[in-house]
Amino acid sequence: MKTALVTGILGQDGPYLAKLLLEKNYKVYGLISRYANPNFSNLDYLGITSQIDYLQGDMTDECSLMNIIKNIRPDEVYNLAAQSFVAASWDQAKLTTEVNSLGVLYLLNAIKLFSPATKFYQASTSEMFGNSNINGEQNEATPFHPRSPYAISKLYSYWITNNFKESYGLYCCNGILFNHESPIRGKEFVTRKITDGIAKIKLGLAKEIRLGNLDSKRDWGFAGDYVRAMYLMLQQAKPDNYIISTGVSHSIRDFCAIAFNHAGLTDWEKYIVIDPQFKRPAELFSLQGKSSKAKDVLGWEPEVTFEQLIKMMVEADLSRYK
Ligand code: NAP
Numbered sequence: 511m512k513t514a515l516v517t518g519i520l521g522q523d524g525p526y527l528a529k530l531l532l533e534k535n536y537k538v539y540g541l542i543s544r545y546a547n548p549n550f551s552n553l554d555y556l557g558i559t560s561q562i563d564y565l566q567g568d569m570t571d572e573c574s575l576m577n578i579i580k581n582i583r584p585d586e587v588y589n590l591a592a593q594s595f596v597a598a599s600w601d602q603a604k605l606t607t608e609v610n611s612l613g614v615l616y617l618l619n620a621i622k623l624f625s626p627a628t629k630f631y632q633a634s635t636s637e638m639f640g641n642s643n644i645n646g647e648q649n650e651a652t653p654f655h656p657r658s659p660y661a662i663s664k665l666y667s668y669w670i671t672n673n674f675k676e677s678y679g680l681y682c683c684n685g686i687l688f689n690h691e692s693p694i695r696g697k698e699f700v701t702r703k704i705t706d707g708i709a710k711i712k713l714g715l716a717k718e719i720r721l722g723n724l725d726s727k728r729d730w731g732f733a734g735d736y737v738r739a740m741y742l743m744l745q746q747a748k749p750d751n752y753i754i755s756t757g758v759s760h761s762i763r764d765f766c767a768i769a770f771n772h773a774g775l776t777d778w779e780k781y782i783v784i785d786p787q788f789k790r791p792a793e794l795f796s797l798q799g800k801s802s803k804a805k806d807v808l809g810w811e812p813e814v815t816f817e818q819l820i821k822m823m824v825e826a827d828l829s830r831y832k
Pocket of ligand 1: 517518520522523524541542549568570589594595609635687689690691
C-alpha cells in the first residue's frame with residue numbers, strides 16, 4: 511500500500527486529492543495545524559473524514575515537519591498548505607511568506623534528511639505570471655512577474671522546489687495550476703462568494719453581492735479534475751513542472767451572468783454592488799493557460815466545463831441554504 515502525506519487537507523484541494531488517493535488504495539495522512547476545532551466540513555462533504563490519518567504539525571514549525579517525515583517516510587508528499595487568499599497577502603505578507611515560502615523549504619529539508627526517496631508535489635500557481643503572457647496566454651516558458659505578496663511567496667517555493675531537484679536529485683514537481691473551483695471552495699474566493707450570494711438572494715436571505723473588478727479574466731477549472739493532474743505528476747519516470755488549465759478564460763462578469771441565470775434570477779446586475787475594497791492594489795487582468803505539455807506527457811485534460819462547474823456550485827449552495 512502506498513502512503514501519501516497531504517498538507518492543506520482541510521482546504522479545497524486536499525479533500526478532492528485525498529478522495530482520489532483513497533480510491534487508488536493509498537494510506538492518506540493529513541497535516542492539521544490547529545487541533546483545537548479543526549474544520550472537517552470539506553472532508554465531510556466528500557464523505558472521507560474518517561478515512562484519513564491526521565497528523566499535527568504546522569508549515570511554520572520546522573521541527574513538527576521533520577518529525578512527521580521521519581516517522582512516516584511517505585511515498586509521496588503533496589504540499590497544498592498555504593495562506594492562499596491573494597487579497598489577504600497584502601495585509602499579512604509576513605505570514606504568507608512564512609507559510610508559503612519558508613514552510614516549503616522546511617518540508618523539503620525534512621524530505622532530504624529523512625526520506626529522500628519521497629516524491630514531492632508543490633502547489634504552484636498561475637498568479638506567479640502576473641500580467642506576463644505570450645500571445646495572450648501563459649505556458650511553462652512564460653516569464654514570471656508576480657503582482658502580490660502571495661504570488662511572490664509562491665515564486666520562492668517554485669524555485670526552491672526546482673533547486674532541491676537539481677541540487678539533491680529529489681523527485682520534485684511544480685504544478686502551475688490556474689484557478690480551480692468547486693462547491694467546497696472557500697467563501698472568500700470570488701466564484702464561491704458569487705454562488706453563495708446567489709443562493710442567499712434566491713432564498714430571500716440577502717439582497718446584494720459586493721464585488722471588485724468584474725472585468726478580471728481567469729481560466730477557471732474544476733478542482734476534482736486538477737487533483738488528477740497532481741497525482742499524475744508524481745507517477746512519471748522523471749519529475750517536471752506542468753501548467754494545468756482549461757485554455758479558456760472568462761470574466762467575472764461572465765461568471766455572474768451564467769450563475770444568476772442558472773438560479774433563475776434575471777437582471778443580475780441589479781444585485782451586484784461594486785465595492786472598491788475588493789479591488790486589488792495591483793490588478794491582474796487576464797490569465798489563460800496552455801496545458802498542452804500536461805496533455806502530451808501526462809495524458810491529462812479537464813473534463814468539467816465552465817458552465818458545468820458553475821451549475822454544480824450554484825446547485826450545491828442552493829441546497830445548503832434550503
Ligand atoms: P485552501 O482551501 O486555502 O487550503 C489551504 C489549506 O492550508 C487550509 O486547509 C489551511 O488550513 C492550510 N494551512 C494554512 N496555513 C497553514 C499552516 N501554517 N500549516 C499547515 N496548514 C496550513 O487552498 P486550496 O484552494 O485548496 O489550494 C491548495 C493549494 O493550491 C494552495 O497552496 C494554493 O495556494 C494553491 N493553488 C490554488 C489554486 C486554486 O485556484 N484553488 C490555484 C493555484 C494554486 P486551515 O483550514 O486549518 O486554515
